Amino acid sequence: MGLIKAALGSVGGVLADQWLEFFYCDSLAEDVMVVKGQKRTSGRSSNTKGEDNIISNGSGIAVADGQCMIVVEQGKILDFCAEPGQYTFDIGGEPSLFAGGGLGQNALASLKSVFDRFKYGGQPGKDTRIYYFNTKELIGNKYGTPSPVPFRVVDQNIGLDIDISIRCFGEYSYRITNPMLFYTNVSGNVADAYKRETIDGQLKTELMTALQPAFAKISAMGIRYSMLPGHTMELADALNEVLSAKWRDLRGLEIVSFGVSSVKASEEDENMIKELQRNATLRNPTMAAAHLVGAQAAAMQSAASNEAAGPAMAFMGMNMAGAAGGMNATSLFEMGQQQQQQQQQQPQQFAPQYAPLNAPEPRRQAQAAAPADEPSGWTCECGHAGNMGKFCMECGKPKPQVDTWTCECGHEGNAGKFCAECGKPKPQTGDWNCECGHEGNTGKFCAECGKPRP
Numbered sequence: 001m002g003l004i005k006a007a008l009g010s011v012g013g014v015l016a017d018q019w020l021e022f023f024y025c026d027s028l029a030e031d032v033m034v035v036k037g038q039k040r041t042s043g044r045s046s047n048t049k050g051e052d053n054i055i056s057n058g059s060g061i062a063v064a065d066g067q068c069m070i071v072v073e074q075g076k077i078l079d080f081c082a083e084p085g086q087y088t089f090d091i092g093g094e095p096s097l098f099a100g101g102g103l104g105q106n107a108l109a110s111l112k113s114v115f116d117r118f119k120y121g122g123q124p125g126k127d128t129r130i131y132y133f134n135t136k137e138l139i140g141n142k143y144g145t146p147s148p149v150p151f152r153v154v155d156q157n158i159g160l161d162i163d164i165s166i167r168c169f170g171e172y173s174y175r176i177t178n179p180m181l182f183y184t185n186v187s188g189n190v191a192d193a194y195k196r197e198t199i200d201g202q203l204k205t206e207l208m209t210a211l212q213p214a215f216a217k218i219s220a221m222g223i224r225y226s227m228l229p230g231h232t233m234e235l236a237d238a239l240n241e242v243l244s245a246k247w248r249d250l251r252g253l254e255i256v257s258f259g260v261s262s263v264k265a266s267e268e269d270e271n272m273i274k275e276l277q278r279n280a281t282l283r284n285p286t287m288a289a290a291h292l293v294g295a296q297a298a299a300m301q302s303a304a305s306n307e308a309a310g311p312a313m314a315f316m317g318m319n320m321a322g323a324a325g326g327m328n329a330t331s332l333f334e335m336g337q338q339q340q341q342q343q344q345q346q347p348q349q350f351a352p353q354y355a356p357l358n359a360p361e362p363r364r365q366a367q368a369a370a371p372a373d374e375p376s377g378w379t380c381e382c383g384h385a386g387n388m389g390k391f392c393m394e395c396g397k398p399k400p401q402v403d404t405w406t407c408e409c410g411h412e413g414n415a416g417k418f419c420a421e422c423g424k425p426k427p428q429t430g431d432w433n434c435e436c437g438h439e440g441n442t443g444k445f446c447a448e449c450g451k452p453r454p
Contacts, residue, residue, distance in 0.1 A: 019056065020056055020058050020059045020060070021039045021040075021055060021056060021059040021060075022039070022040045022059065022060045022061075022062070023037040023038070023039060023040065023055075023059070023060070023061045023062065023130050024037075024040050024062045025037055025062075025064065025067060025069075025132040027064070027066075028066070028067065028132065028134040028136070030138060030139070030140065031195050031196055031197065032134055032193050032194075032195055032196075033133065033134050033138070033176065033182075033187070033194050033195065033196050033199075034131055034132070034133050034134070034182070034183070034187045034190060034193065034194040035131070035132050035134075035192070035193040035194075036129060036130070036131055036132075036190060036191065036192055036193070037061070037069070037129070037130030037131065037132055053127045053128055053129055054093075054094055054126070054128060055071075055089055055093045055094065055128045055130070056093050056094045057089065057090050057093040057094065058088065058089070058090060058093075059088075059089045059093065060086050060087070060088060060089075061081070061086070061087040061088075061089055061130060062085075062086050062087070063081055063082070063083065063084055063085060063086075063087060063132075064084055065084050066134065066135055066136040067084075067132050067133065067134065067135060068080075068081070068082045068132070068133040068135050068176075068179045069081045069082075069087065069130060069131070069132055069133075070130075070131050070133070070179060070180065070183060071089065071091070071128065071129075071130055072128070072129045072130075072131065072183075072189065073092055073126065073127070073128045073129075074126060074127060075127070075189060077180055077183065077184075078091060078092065078128075079091055080179075080180065082135070082179075092128070093128065129189065131183065131187075131190075133176055133179040133182065133183075134176065135175060135176055135177075135179070136175065137173050137174075137175045137256050137257075138173055138174055138175055138196060139171070139173040140171060140173070141171060141172050141173060141174070141200065141203075141204070142169070142170075142171050143169060143170065143171070143172060143204055143207060143208065144167075144168075144169035144170075145166075145167050145168055145169065145208065145211070146208075148165030148166060148167055148266065149165065149166055149167070149168070149211055149212055149215060150163055150164075150165060150212060150215070151163070151164055151165070151166045151215050151219060151225050151265075152164075152215075152216060152219040152220075153219065153224060153225065153273065154219060154220075154222055155224070155277075159280075160273070160276055160277075160280075162272075162273075164225070164265050164266070164269035164272075164273070165265065165266055165269065166215075166225050166263055166264065166265045166266075167263075167264050167265075168228070168260055168261075168262065168263045168264070169261055169262060170258070170259040170260045170261040170262070171259045171261070172207070172236075172255060172257065172258045172259065173255070173256045173257050174203070174247075174253050174254060174255050174256055175253070175254065175256055176252055176253060177248065177252055177253065177254045178248075178252030179252065180252070181249075181250070181251060181252030182251055182252040182253070185250055185251055185252075186199065186251050186252075203247075203253075206243065206246060206247070207239070207243070210239055210242040210243050211239070213238075213242050214235060214238040214239045214241075214242055217238040217241070218231065218234060218235055218238060221234065225263050225265060226263065228260050228263050229260045229261075229263070232257065232258050232259055232260060235258050235260070236255050236256070236257055236258040239255050239258060240254055240255050243255070378399055378400075380392035380394065380395060380397055381397060381400075382394055382395045382397070387399070403415070405426055405427075407419035407421060407422060407424055408424060408427075409421055409422040409424065414426070428453065432453055432454075434446035434448065434449060434451055435451065435454075436448055436449040436451065441453070
């Protein structure tokens with residue numbers, strides 16, 4: 001009875017699988033990453049008794065925009081299609097009388113399939129599946145730092161370089177860029193669908209781990225933590241660089257966008273940065289003087305309203321502090337004015353002088369013929385020009401020493417390879433070796449063979 005049942009099952013299964021199938025996938029939801037393709041059947045369809053996971057040669061497979069299709073046979077990827085349109089399956093499927101080719105050849109192949117199924121007890125000995133991958137951008141993934149993340153603050157204007165702790169939250173999006181890697185290493189042969197809630201927990205943990213080195217790359221660019229919402233593209237690139245080994249190369253995923261809703265540093269760190277920035281502005285003497293005058297005015301108001309010791313005692317204390325030199329705003333204003341005058345005079349020192357158009361003709365000709373005044377002194381490596389002494393007036397570096405030599409004609413102070421007076425070349429000094437092999441010659445001719453110095 002078992003052999004008869006197997007024979008009947010083999011024949012019935014092959015006849016049922018003679019129909020060509022049509023596979024189609026509707027638009028995938030945002031939470032679905034992979035779904036198994038299903039045969040399309042309706043109430044008027046006669047293809048209702050075919051075997052599951054069996055595809056006949058010549059069947060049609062439709063691929064829509066934002067989707068990617070792979071054919072898996074015996075657990076191994078057989079074919080791949082990412083272009084929208086209809087795909088005809090004709091690789092390793094079940095033989096069908098309706099497939100292309102000769103009718104006799106298809107009939108012989110069907111009889112062979114009956115025998116193969118009979119060996120497996122009337123059922124097919126292969127498994128062929130179709131999977132659709134959602135290649136659209138998967139949005140709405142929320143993240144947040146449960147604990148403060150270190151961030152390096154660099155401000156070249158005030159010479160600030162300090163590490164603080166920040167908290168941030170927002171949303172990010174990613175998409176599948178390599179479906180074959182995702183199938184091989186993540187989803188596998190799912191029975192129905194693979195949803196992103198299965199992997200979201202792992203992805204968020206890895207994202208939080210990679211956020212710290214990504215912040216290090218962003219801070220190295222000189223971007224402050226308060227400017228992160230305006231540099232989300234750079235942050236996404238930095239995260240992809242850090243996560244490339246785990247996400248792109250292992251799972252076939254990439255971050256598309258990274259949104260920062262809010263960035264907040266601790267109150268202690270924010271007050272410290274504001275204090276350092278406020279103190280840096282007081283390096284300007286004029287700003288320091290204005291701040292000091294404001295402090296003096298506030299002190300006078302407090303002294304006038306002092307009822308405990310009396311205004312007289314309070315103003316006496318202010319006079320004693322002023323006599324000690326602690327509140328001298330006049331000198332600071334004078335320093336600021338001197339700096340402004342020097343900055344105004346420095347460009348004018350090197351500017352060419354022109355005579356007015358209404359000046360007499362001899363005066364304008366003399367002014368035009370007069371060469372422009374060249375800046376005197378020497379220029380330091382730091383860029384400060386006009387130094388007259390042996391040390392730079394800006395940074396204190398010593399004046400560079402120039403190697404000079406004296407010519408036979410008697411002209412001194414030559415710095416180039418030829419004499420500035422007669423044009424003779426600079427005499428060669430030091431020992432030299434002759435072609436004959438004699439070493440240590442000091443004159444113009446070899447002491448051994450008499451050849452001239454090359």
